[in-house]
Amino acid sequence: MLSVVRTDQAEIDLGEILEHLEEHNPQAAEQLVTAIDDRCNLLGQFPEMGRARNELAPGLRSVVVERYVLFYRISVAAVEVLRILHGARDIETIVKTD
Numbered sequence: 001m002l003s004v005v006r007t008d009q010a011e012i013d014l015g016e017i018l019e020h021l022e023e024h025n026p027q028a029a030e031q032l033v034t035a036i037d038d039r040c041n042l043l044g045q046f047p048e049m050g051r052a053r054n055e056l057a058p059g060l061r062s063v064v065v066e067r068y069v070l071f072y073r074i075s076v077a078a079v080e081v082l083r084i085l086h087g088a089r090d091i092e093t094i095v096k097t098d
Contacts, residue, residue, distance in 0.1 A: 002047055002074070004040040006081040009098070010070075013084040017068065032066060039065045040081065047074045056095045071095060 006014070014036070021029035042049065043063065050061040050072065059073045060082075069091065071083040083098070085091055 001044050002077065002079050004044045004079045004081065006040075007083075010081045010084050017084065017086070032068070035065050036068070036070070036084070039063055039070065040079075043070075043072065043079045043081075047079045053095075056092060060095070 014033075018029045018033065021032060048061070050063040050070075053060040053062050053071065056071075060071055061073065062069050062071050064070075064087065067087050069085050069087050070081055071085070072079055072081045074080075083095065085094060
C-alpha cells in the first residue's frame with residue numbers, strides 16, 4: 001500500500017471548497033471530507049483505479065468524488081494528490097497552467 005499525500009495546492013483547493021460548503025451546508029462539507037478521505041485511502045491500495053489523464057499532463061490520473069475531481073500522480077513511494085477541483089470548472093485550463 002502506498003501512502004497518499006496532498007500537495008499544498010490540493011490542501012488550498014480543499015480548504016476553499018469546504019469554506020464555501022460550510023457557509024451553505026455544514027453537513028455536506030463533513031460528508032465531502034469523509035468521501036475524499038475514503039477515496040484517498042482506496043488510492044493508496046489501488047493507485048491505478050483512476051482514469052489516465054495524459055491529455056492534460058503525462059502521468060496524471062483522476063478520480064471523481066461527488067462533484068469534485070481529484071487529480072493525482074503515482075510515484076514509487078506515494079500517491080500525490082495535486083489538485084481537487086469542482087467538475088464544472090475549466091479543468092483543462094487550470095491543470096495545464098499548473
